Every structure is written in structure tokens, then in C-alpha cells.
Amino acid sequence: MPTSPEGKWARLPCCGGRVRKEMTDRTDTPNTHTILVIDDDPDIRRLLRLALEEAGYDVREAREGNDGLAIAKQEQCSLAIVDLFMPGKEGLETILALRRELPLIKLIAMSGGNSHADLLAVATSFGADQTIHKPYELDTLLTSIAALLQEH
Numbered sequence: 001m002p003t004s005p006e007g008k009w010a011r012l013p014c015c016g017g018r019v020r021k022e023m024t025d026r027t028d029t030p031n032t033h034t035i036l037v038i039d040d041d042p043d044i045r046r047l048l049r050l051a052l053e054e055a056g057y058d059v060r061e062a063r064e065g066n067d068g069l070a071i072a073k074q075e076q077c078s079l080a081i082v083d084l085f086m087p088g089k090e091g092l093e094t095i096l097a098l099r100r101e102l103p104l105i106k107l108i109a110m111s112g113g114n115s116h117a118d119l120l121a122v123a124t125s126f127g128a129d130q131t132i133h134k135p136y137e138l139d140t141l142l143t144s145i146a147a148l149l150q151e152h
Contacts, residue, residue: 033149034058034075038068038094039083039110048081051138052145065089069097077105078149081141082128084111084119092119092126099127106148108132108141 035057037048042063049059060075062068065082066089072080080098084091091109098105109123112134120131130144 032058033078034060035145036060036062036068036072036075036077036080038062038065038080038086038091040064040086041083044083051142055142055145057145065091065094065097068094069101072098072102072105077102079106079108079145081108081110081132082123084109084123092123095123095126095128106130106151108144108148110134110136 035052037045037052037059038061039045039048040063045061045063049061052059060071060077062071064086068080068082069089071077082091082094082098086094089097091111095107095109098107107128108130109120109128110132111120111123117133120128120133123131129148132141132144
């Protein structure tokens with residue numbers, strides 16, 4: 001992962017640019033949680049996979065909701081991060097389906113842009129445990145994930 005000259009910051013292109021490097025260097029405590037990232041953007045999936053694996057999580061990916069639902073059932077995922085705008089089964093439909101079929105899974109909805117704030121509120125009413133507005137700080141997301149999984 002590219003870092004700044006002083007080596008303290010990691011460049012993360014889709015999450016607001018920079019996060020503290022130590023947030024991506026965590027390997028202290030392995031855990032048994034599997035996290036599913038459902039997003040049609042391969043760069044976001046790759047970035048989240050890298051950060052989550054560095055934090056000790058097992059990670060699965062899906063590019064749309066139907067694939068995500070199948071993977072979540074097969075892999076017994078503890079948490080899913082769901083983008084709201086995707087082709088195929090979009091995010092709100094995916095959140096409803098995940099909540100109905102896997103009621104114990106923790107769900108984080110994410111979306112960007114000012115017009116999407118209302119949709120993030122709708123995602124909560126559809127079953128998302130938490131929402132994240134893009135761009136986001138990666139350390140904030142990792143803290144949210146850890147807190148949600150502690151409740152699990």
C-alpha cells in the first residue's frame with residue numbers, strides 16, 4: 001500500500017484519501033468473523049478487502065445483491081457492507097432480503113452524495129444497523145464494524 005514520505009499515512013483512493021497507516025497495519029488479534037462487501041465498484045471492494053483483512057477479518061465480495069445474498073447464506077457472514085446503488089438487486093432490496101433471511105447478520109449501508117442522505121435513513125428503516133456516507137474515514141468504518149460485531 002503506498003504511503004506518504006513520512007510513512008504515517010496510507011493512501012486510500014475511495015475513502016476520503018488518507019487514513020492513519022496503523023489502521024491498515026492491524027494484525028494483533030485474529031478473529032473468526034466473516035465480512036461480506038457488496039458493491040459494484042471493484043476498486044471499493046478491493047480497498048475494503050485489503051483493510052478488513054489487515055484488521056484480521058475474513059472477507060467475501062459480491063458485485064450485486066443477488067450474489068451477495070447467496071454468499072451471505074453460504075458463508076455464514078457476521079456482517080455485510082452494502083452499497084445502495086448497484087445493478088441487479090440494489091442495496092435497499094438487498095438489505096431487506098438479508099434482514100429477512102439472515103436476521104442475525106449485522107448490516108452497514110453505504111452511499112455517497114448529498115441526495116443519498118435520505119436513502120441512508122430509509123436503509124436504517126429497512127434493517128441496516130448502521131449507515132456510512134461516502135467518502136468515509138476508514139478508521140471510523142473499522143471502529144463501527146468492531147462495535148457491531150461485539151454485539152453479535
